[in-house]
Amino acid sequence: MLRSTVLTAALFATTFFSAQAAEQPRAVLIIHGGAGVIKRTMSAQDEAEIRTAMKKALKDGYQQIKQGKPAVDAVTAAITVLEDSPHFNAGKGAVFTHDGKNELDSSIMEGKTRRAGAVAGVHHIRNPILASRAVMEKSSHVMLVGDGAEAFAKEQGLTLVDPIYFKTEKRWKQLQRVLEQEKRKTAVTDVEVVKHFGTVGAVALDASGGLAAGTSTGGMMNKRWGRVGDSPIIGAGTWADTRCGVSGTGWGEYFIRSHAASAVCERMKYLNETPAQAGQAIINKDIVEMGGDGGAIVLANSGEFAFPFNTDGMFRGWIGADGVPHVAIFADEAFAGDTRPAKP
Numbered sequence: 360m361l362r363s364t365v366l367t368a369a370l371f372a373t374t375f376f377s378a379q380a381a382e383q384p385r386a387v388l389i390i391h392g393g394a395g396v397i398k399r400t401m402s403a404q405d406e407a408e409i410r411t412a413m414k415k416a417l418k419d420g421y422q423q424i425k426q427g428k429p430a431v432d433a434v435t436a437a438i439t440v441l442e443d444s445p446h447f448n449a450g451k452g453a454v455f456t457h458d459g460k461n462e463l464d465s466s467i468m469e470g471k472t473r474r475a476g477a478v479a480g481v482h483h484i485r486n487p488i489l490a491s492r493a494v495m496e497k498s499s500h501v502m503l504v505g506d507g508a509e510a511f512a513k514e515q516g517l518t519l520v521d522p523i524y525f526k527t528e529k530r531w532k533q534l535q536r537v538l539e540q541e542k543r544k545t546a547v548t549d550v551e552v553v554k555h556f557g558t559v560g561a562v563a564l565d566a567s568g569g570l571a572a573g574t575s576t577g578g579m580m581n582k583r584w585g586r587v588g589d590s591p592i593i594g595a596g597t598w599a600d601t602r603c604g605v606s607g608t609g610w611g612e613y614f615i616r617s618h619a620a621s622a623v624c625e626r627m628k629y630l631n632e633t634p635a636q637a638g639q640a641i642i643n644k645d646i647v648e649m650g651g652d653g654g655a656i657v658l659a660n661s662g663e664f665a666f667p668f669n670t671d672g673m674f675r676g677w678i679g680a681d682g683v684p685h686v687a688i689f690a691d692e693a694f695a696g697d698t699r700p701a702k703p
């Protein structure tokens with residue numbers, strides 16, 4: 360009798376613990392606000408506002424997961440906050456094209472369904488990430504560009520704005536400096552201008568183990584001829600499958616040529632690498648060897664993540680079950696997230 364009670368108790372305990380382990384919320388949201396930060400050019404006020412915006416993006420995004428919503432909702436919520444902040448090169452505050460326009464690109468992907476949506480070269484959609492999401496969910500296409508993308512966004516009831524909404528003095532002055540240097544036929548040496556990317560992205564793992572990733576950008580300063588970078592290209596700037604999600608930031612041409620986002624996930628799948636190892640191989644080796652630069656955020660379905668980058672810094676952050684947002688900017692900043700193991 361005693362024996363059977365002990366046995367039953369032991370069985371119950373085992374079941375209880377394994378059920379608890381299975382239900383353990385491993386949900387995580389990781390974000391970036393661009394790679395390439397130059398320390399000396401950032402004012403204390405800008406830095407404080409950037410950190411505040413990133414913490415809000417993390418909290419708003421994680422709130423979705425806490426409410427039992429899918430990863431794609433967390434990604435959308437986080438990126439919307441960053442697009443609305445003038446401090447990032449996405450939505451309001453985007454960089455200018457050579458012709459003085461803000462031309463926006465974005466994409467989103469859901470891991471378990473491999474559904475994806477993207478828009479490129481848009482000038483009026485207040486939140487391009489919402490348009491990408493609408494393309495994914497409400498159309499039979501993956502990518503819409505220019506006027507067609509805007510007509511679709513209008514049909515979907517998304518907010519369209521006068522292009523002046525996106526303009527900030529800081530970005531306008533940066534463009535003027537580059538144009539001036541071009542006119543004088545001097546090399547563009549302004550490090551702040553050429554090395555500050557500022558694209559935003561998010562990758563989330565929801566409570567049911569689903570992954571999603573998204574990216575939004577104004578592209579590269581002084582771009583011409585309808586140039587489109589990696590951010591709206593599935594596999595280059597954004598990728599999510601059942602094991603892994605990635606959002607990139609950096610010199611888009613190199614991210615396209617190395618299909619950086621999917622390459623990181625393929626290494627994790629086929630070589631069994633960790634997010635840090637796969638990120639290191641693509642971001643800090645492949646892309647650097649090709650002559651490019653930038654960074655990425657990488658999240659595995661185990662909850663393990665990494666923030667590889669090869670620039671002076673990268674706006675980056677994460678939030679987990681305790682709901683405390685962690686944010687870092689500079690490479691030398693102590694940041695628990697940079698090497699966080701799967702199970703602390």
Ligand code: ASP
Nearest residue numbers: 556558578588608609611
């Ligand atoms: N990757 C973006 C592009 O090439 C730029 C950035 O990350 O800021 O369009």
